[in-house]
Amino acid sequence: MFKRNTTPAETAQPVQAVERITSVLGSGVIWHGSINGSGGVRIEGAFEGEIALRGMLVVGETGRVTCQNVRANTVIVAGAVRGNITTQKLEIRGTGRVWGDVVTTAFVTEEGAFLRGQIRMEESVDLNLEPAPESTPSEAAQAEVIAQTPIQIPEPTPAIESTQKTMRKKKS
Numbered sequence: 001m002f003k004r005n006t007t008p009a010e011t012a013q014p015v016q017a018v019e020r021i022t023s024v025l026g027s028g029v030i031w032h033g034s035i036n037g038s039g040g041v042r043i044e045g046a047f048e049g050e051i052a053l054r055g056m057l058v059v060g061e062t063g064r065v066t067c068q069n070v071r072a073n074t075v076i077v078a079g080a081v082r083g084n085i086t087t088q089k090l091e092i093r094g095t096g097r098v099w100g101d102v103v104t105t106a107f108v109t110e111e112g113a114f115l116r117g118q119i120r121m122e123e124s125v126d127l128n129l130e131p132a133p134e135s136t137p138s139e140a141a142q143a144e145v146i147a148q149t150p151i152q153i154p155e156p157t158p159a160i161e162s163t164q165k166t167m168r169k170k171k172s
Helices: 139-148 159-172
Strands: 024-025 030-038 041-043 046-059 066-079 080-093 098-099 102-104 104-108 113-117 119-120
Touching: 102 104
Parallel strands: 024 041, 030 046, 041 046, 046 066, 066 080, 080 098, 080 102, 080 104, 098 113, 102 119
Antiparallel strands: none
């Protein structure tokens, strides 16, 4: 009744790290600047600037990205990207539109996807992402410094004091 299973055990396969979205640029947001760092970013709004990520970039169906260069480990496009893309894996969904050249090791498209540019497939891709500076304090260290900074409250001027007294009298 409680026999051990005598079938051969399955060989254990390494579990791949699941890339997660840690930041979202919402559909009503227009952002000009740069996105750098590690983690996953989903863009549903409009973005113009530079993107260099250690992680995943998802351009949602309502997302519009205009960059000279987009660099990330994985790029999934369901919206529109205008600019060159350098990535280890590029996926263009059926609603995705890309105008620019692509350098990648893996390329996936769905029916209906659009790409105007050249694709260069490589065995490996150097994303040229600068290593995170070691001297930059962590968020916890920055919060500690802020917490230890004394708050300075300026002395009230006579004009402010008389206004405050007048307001107290009106409330009474």
